[in-house]
Amino acid sequence: MQTSPSVQSSHRANLASPVGMHAQSESLLELEVPGLAASIRQACLGEADLVPYRVRQALNQALDRASTQRLVKTIMSMPYSAQTYTRHLLYADPAGMFTVVALRWDPTQGSPVHAHYTWCAYRVLRGVLSESHFEYDRSIERAYLFNRVKRAAGQSVCGHGGMDFIHRLHNVSDQTAVSIHVYGMDAARISSHVNRIMAVSLRAETPSPVQEK
Ligand SMILES: [Fe+2]
16 A cells, blocks of 8 residues: 555545546435435434434435345446446435435445545445555554455445544455445535545554454
Protein backbone atom coordinates (compact mmCIF):
# COMPACT_ATOMS: atom_id res chain seq x y z
CA MET A 1 0.00 0.00 0.00
CA GLN A 2 1.42 3.34 -0.99
CA THR A 3 1.63 6.29 1.30
CA SER A 4 -0.61 9.15 0.32
CA PRO A 5 0.86 12.65 0.49
CA SER A 6 -1.57 14.10 2.99
CA VAL A 7 -5.07 14.16 4.31
CA GLN A 8 -7.17 15.86 1.69
CA SER A 9 -9.55 18.62 2.55
CA SER A 10 -13.27 18.40 2.02
CA HIS A 11 -12.98 20.77 -0.90
CA ARG A 12 -10.65 18.62 -2.91
CA ALA A 13 -10.90 15.28 -4.65
CA ASN A 14 -12.26 13.27 -1.79
CA LEU A 15 -14.31 10.91 -3.91
CA ALA A 16 -14.23 7.25 -3.04
CA SER A 17 -14.24 6.56 -6.75
CA PRO A 18 -12.64 8.56 -9.54
CA VAL A 19 -15.50 7.70 -11.84
CA GLY A 20 -18.73 9.66 -11.83
CA MET A 21 -21.81 8.35 -10.17
CA HIS A 22 -24.19 6.70 -12.58
CA ALA A 23 -27.48 8.35 -11.80
CA GLN A 24 -30.50 6.26 -12.64
CA SER A 25 -34.04 6.88 -11.64
CA GLU A 26 -34.28 8.31 -8.15
CA SER A 27 -37.17 5.94 -7.56
CA LEU A 28 -35.17 2.86 -8.46
CA LEU A 29 -34.91 1.82 -4.83
CA GLU A 30 -38.65 2.16 -4.35
CA LEU A 31 -39.25 -0.06 -7.35
CA GLU A 32 -36.85 -2.79 -6.26
CA VAL A 33 -37.21 -2.61 -2.47
CA PRO A 34 -40.56 -1.01 -1.63
CA GLY A 35 -40.66 0.60 1.78
CA LEU A 36 -36.92 0.77 2.37
CA ALA A 37 -36.61 4.50 1.68
CA ALA A 38 -39.49 5.20 4.06
CA SER A 39 -37.87 3.03 6.74
CA ILE A 40 -34.56 4.85 6.37
CA ARG A 41 -36.33 8.20 6.59
CA GLN A 42 -38.03 7.11 9.79
CA ALA A 43 -34.68 5.99 11.19
CA CYS A 44 -33.17 9.39 10.39
CA LEU A 45 -35.80 11.12 12.50
CA GLY A 46 -34.78 9.27 15.64
CA GLU A 47 -32.13 10.01 18.23
CA ALA A 48 -28.99 11.16 16.43
CA ASP A 49 -26.64 8.71 18.13
CA LEU A 50 -28.79 5.81 17.02
CA VAL A 51 -29.39 6.82 13.42
CA PRO A 52 -26.68 4.67 11.76
CA TYR A 53 -27.74 1.63 13.77
CA ARG A 54 -31.39 2.11 12.90
CA VAL A 55 -30.57 2.62 9.23
CA ARG A 56 -28.54 -0.59 9.28
CA GLN A 57 -31.50 -2.34 10.86
CA ALA A 58 -33.75 -0.94 8.13
CA LEU A 59 -31.42 -2.38 5.48
CA ASN A 60 -31.40 -5.77 7.15
CA GLN A 61 -35.15 -5.92 7.55
CA ALA A 62 -36.05 -4.76 4.05
CA LEU A 63 -33.47 -6.65 2.03
CA ASP A 64 -34.81 -10.17 2.10
CA ARG A 65 -33.68 -12.79 -0.39
CA ALA A 66 -36.17 -11.82 -3.11
CA SER A 67 -35.59 -8.06 -2.98
CA THR A 68 -31.84 -8.57 -2.78
CA GLN A 69 -31.90 -10.75 -5.87
CA ARG A 70 -33.99 -8.17 -7.75
CA LEU A 71 -31.70 -5.33 -6.79
CA VAL A 72 -28.52 -7.24 -7.60
CA LYS A 73 -29.89 -8.25 -11.00
CA THR A 74 -30.66 -4.62 -11.77
CA ILE A 75 -27.26 -3.36 -10.59
CA MET A 76 -25.43 -6.04 -12.56
CA SER A 77 -27.23 -4.92 -15.72
CA MET A 78 -26.09 -1.31 -15.37
CA PRO A 79 -22.98 0.29 -16.89
CA TYR A 80 -19.77 -0.27 -15.00
CA SER A 81 -16.07 0.41 -15.16
CA ALA A 82 -13.39 -2.21 -15.61
CA GLN A 83 -10.89 0.11 -13.91
CA THR A 84 -12.61 1.13 -10.69
CA TYR A 85 -15.69 0.33 -8.70
CA THR A 86 -18.92 1.91 -9.90
CA ARG A 87 -21.56 3.79 -7.93
CA HIS A 88 -25.22 3.96 -8.89
CA LEU A 89 -27.64 6.37 -7.29
CA LEU A 90 -30.62 4.42 -5.99
CA TYR A 91 -32.46 7.05 -4.00
CA ALA A 92 -32.10 10.72 -3.16
CA ASP A 93 -34.17 11.79 -0.16
CA PRO A 94 -36.20 14.85 -1.19
CA ALA A 95 -35.39 16.52 2.12
CA GLY A 96 -31.68 15.82 1.69
CA MET A 97 -31.37 13.79 4.88
CA PHE A 98 -29.80 10.77 3.19
CA THR A 99 -28.75 9.20 -0.08
CA VAL A 100 -28.71 5.55 -1.08
CA VAL A 101 -26.19 4.21 -3.59
CA ALA A 102 -25.26 0.78 -4.88
CA LEU A 103 -21.63 -0.08 -5.48
CA ARG A 104 -20.40 -2.66 -7.94
CA TRP A 105 -16.96 -4.06 -7.17
CA ASP A 106 -15.27 -6.22 -9.74
CA PRO A 107 -12.29 -8.36 -8.67
CA THR A 108 -9.29 -6.30 -7.44
CA GLN A 109 -11.34 -3.07 -7.26
CA GLY A 110 -11.28 -1.20 -3.98
CA SER A 111 -11.81 2.15 -2.31
CA PRO A 112 -9.12 4.42 -0.95
CA VAL A 113 -8.59 4.47 2.81
CA HIS A 114 -11.13 6.96 4.11
CA ALA A 115 -13.03 8.33 7.05
CA HIS A 116 -16.53 9.79 6.72
CA TYR A 117 -17.88 13.25 7.27
CA THR A 118 -21.26 11.76 8.08
CA TRP A 119 -22.84 8.57 9.34
CA CYS A 120 -23.08 5.63 7.00
CA ALA A 121 -24.48 2.12 6.83
CA TYR A 122 -23.95 -0.57 4.24
CA ARG A 123 -24.88 -4.15 3.49
CA VAL A 124 -23.20 -6.58 1.12
CA LEU A 125 -25.71 -7.91 -1.39
CA ARG A 126 -23.53 -10.15 -3.54
CA GLY A 127 -20.08 -11.68 -3.23
CA VAL A 128 -17.49 -11.00 -0.56
CA LEU A 129 -15.65 -7.80 0.32
CA SER A 130 -12.58 -7.36 2.44
CA GLU A 131 -12.86 -4.50 4.93
CA SER A 132 -9.66 -3.10 6.37
CA HIS A 133 -9.84 -1.02 9.55
CA PHE A 134 -7.44 1.78 10.37
CA GLU A 135 -6.64 3.89 13.41
CA TYR A 136 -5.65 7.52 13.12
CA ASP A 137 -2.34 8.55 14.64
CA ARG A 138 -2.68 12.26 15.32
CA SER A 139 1.04 12.63 16.02
CA ILE A 140 1.90 11.86 12.40
CA GLU A 141 -1.52 12.69 10.89
CA ARG A 142 -1.74 9.30 9.26
CA ALA A 143 -3.86 6.20 9.57
CA TYR A 144 -2.46 2.74 10.08
CA LEU A 145 -3.98 -0.65 9.47
CA PHE A 146 -4.85 -2.74 12.49
CA ASN A 147 -7.44 -5.24 11.35
CA ARG A 148 -9.02 -6.80 8.28
CA VAL A 149 -12.26 -8.78 8.07
CA LYS A 150 -14.36 -10.39 5.38
CA ARG A 151 -17.84 -9.08 4.65
CA ALA A 152 -19.94 -11.67 2.87
CA ALA A 153 -23.36 -11.20 1.29
CA GLY A 154 -25.90 -10.57 4.04
CA GLN A 155 -23.48 -8.84 6.38
CA SER A 156 -24.01 -5.20 7.29
CA VAL A 157 -21.98 -2.46 8.94
CA CYS A 158 -22.64 1.05 10.19
CA GLY A 159 -20.72 3.86 11.79
CA HIS A 160 -20.72 7.51 12.75
CA GLY A 161 -18.74 10.14 10.96
CA GLY A 162 -15.33 11.06 12.31
CA MET A 163 -11.85 9.67 12.72
CA ASP A 164 -12.92 6.71 14.83
CA PHE A 165 -14.21 4.86 11.78
CA ILE A 166 -11.58 4.67 9.05
CA HIS A 167 -11.76 1.84 6.58
CA ARG A 168 -11.14 0.54 3.11
CA LEU A 169 -13.33 -1.85 1.13
CA HIS A 170 -11.73 -4.12 -1.44
CA ASN A 171 -12.85 -7.05 -3.55
CA VAL A 172 -10.14 -9.67 -3.19
CA SER A 173 -12.33 -12.47 -4.50
CA ASP A 174 -12.69 -13.63 -8.09
CA GLN A 175 -16.38 -12.72 -8.30
CA THR A 176 -18.13 -9.39 -8.72
CA ALA A 177 -19.48 -8.00 -5.47
CA VAL A 178 -22.40 -5.61 -4.97
CA SER A 179 -23.19 -3.56 -1.88
CA ILE A 180 -25.76 -0.95 -0.88
CA HIS A 181 -24.68 2.13 1.10
CA VAL A 182 -26.65 4.83 2.88
CA TYR A 183 -25.06 8.16 3.83
CA GLY A 184 -26.42 11.03 5.89
CA MET A 185 -25.88 13.50 3.10
CA ASP A 186 -27.93 14.93 0.27
CA ALA A 187 -27.32 13.50 -3.19
CA ALA A 188 -25.91 16.74 -4.60
CA ARG A 189 -22.94 16.49 -2.22
CA ILE A 190 -22.56 12.73 -2.09
CA SER A 191 -19.40 12.79 -4.21
CA SER A 192 -17.67 15.56 -2.31
CA HIS A 193 -18.89 15.58 1.31
CA VAL A 194 -18.95 11.94 2.41
CA ASN A 195 -15.48 10.44 2.20
CA ARG A 196 -12.37 11.94 3.71
CA ILE A 197 -9.38 10.31 2.04
CA MET A 198 -6.68 9.46 4.56
CA ALA A 199 -2.92 9.42 4.37
CA VAL A 200 -1.67 5.99 5.40
CA SER A 201 1.29 5.15 7.59
CA LEU A 202 3.83 2.67 6.29
CA ARG A 203 2.91 0.64 9.33
CA ALA A 204 -0.02 -0.46 7.19
CA GLU A 205 2.43 -2.67 5.28
CA THR A 206 2.94 -4.91 8.31
CA PRO A 207 -0.31 -5.02 10.27
CA SER A 208 -0.38 -7.02 13.44
CA PRO A 209 -2.61 -8.78 13.93
CA VAL A 210 -4.70 -9.13 10.77
CA GLN A 211 -7.81 -11.18 11.21
CA GLU A 212 -9.69 -12.80 8.40
CA LYS A 213 -13.09 -13.77 9.72
FE1 LIG B 1 -16.76 4.12 3.75
